Amino acid sequence: GKVLVFLDSHCEVNEMWLQPLLTPIGEDRRTVVCPVIDIISADTLTYSSSPVVRGGFNWGLHFKWDLVPLAELEGPEGATAPIKSPTMAGGLFAMDREYFNELGQYDSGMDIWGGENLEISFRIWMCGGRLLIIPCSRVGHIFRKRRPYGSPGGQDTMAHNSLRLAHVW
Numbered sequence: 001g002k003v004l005v006f007l008d009s010h011c012e013v014n015e016m017w018l019q020p021l022l023t024p025i026g027e028d029r030r031t032v033v034c035p036v037i038d039i040i041s042a043d044t045l046t047y048s049s050s051p052v053v054r055g056g057f058n059w060g061l062h063f064k065w066d067l068v069p070l071a072e073l074e075g076p077e078g079a080t081a082p083i084k085s086p087t088m089a090g091g092l093f094a095m096d097r098e099y100f101n102e103l104g105q106y107d108s109g110m111d112i113w114g115g116e117n118l119e120i121s122f123r124i125w126m127c128g129g130r131l132l133i134i135p136c137s138r139v140g141h142i143f144r145k146r147r148p149y150g151s152p153g154g155q156d157t158m159a160h161n162s163l164r165l166a167h168v169w
Contacts, residue, residue, distance in 0.1 A: 004100055008091035010142040012040060012047070020136035021094045024082055029096040030129040034088045035137035047140050052079070054133050055087035057118055061162040063087060068133075082132040086125070090117025092139055103127055107168070115161030122169050 003025055005018070017035060024031045038050045052073065056066040073079045103123050110116045124131050 002097055003094055004097050005094040006091065007139065008141060010040075010144075011092065012140040014138050014140070017137045017139055020134045024132055024134070025094060025096055028130070029099050030124075032088070032093055032095040032099075032124050032129055032131045033082070033134050033137075034085065034093045034132070035139040036133060036135055037089060037092055038138050038140045040140040040142045042142050042145055045142075049138070052083065052133070052135050054083055054085035055089060055117075055121065055131075057087055061115065061118060061165055062158075063089065063117055080136050082134055085131050085133045087118050087121035088131055090120070092141065099129065103129075107164070109164055109168075110161045111155070111157040114158035115165050119161075119165045119168065122165070126169070 003022060005021070007013070021033045021035060024033050034055075036050060036052055039048050040046070041048075052068050053065040054068055056064050058064055068083055072083060075081055103120070106116055107119050110119065121131055
């Protein structure tokens with residue numbers, strides 16, 4: 001298809017989740033969009049709504065969620081307006097296929113898991129794109145209690161990936 005949609009395997013979509021994601025991409029093919037990520041309990045599979053947040057990061061280059069200031073949510077379009085986000089979680093987003101290829105896809109120098117979401121977020125912003133959270137699109141996600149992957153040779157892939165991110169950017 002013209003648009004690639006990335007969703008972790010441990011997600012559940014809501015009704016009418018896709019259409020709001022496609023609209024901004026149709027308006028500007030260099031727009032990368034993310035739904036609001038709701039929480040599905042890993043223990044009970046109970047679904048609960050998340051506040052509207054956007055991606056951020058700390059000085060250790062670890063992803064974090066930041067609340068969106070009320071002033072932004074109370075703009076002319078109200079709480080349904082797309083929200084600019086510095087970074088994305090990584091496992092739930094949509095983007096134009098050609099733009100993904102132009103950006104170089106995922107960085108092949110990253111190992112297994114961790115940091116790839118920040119790297120591609122930085123690349124989007126530095127290469128003329130924009131990253132938006134779309135409040136009208138909501139997808140549930142099971143947040144694991146621990147990292148489910150082992151590392152080759154016991155290496156700390158998160159540290160490796162964070163160092164690569166810092167060196168590349």
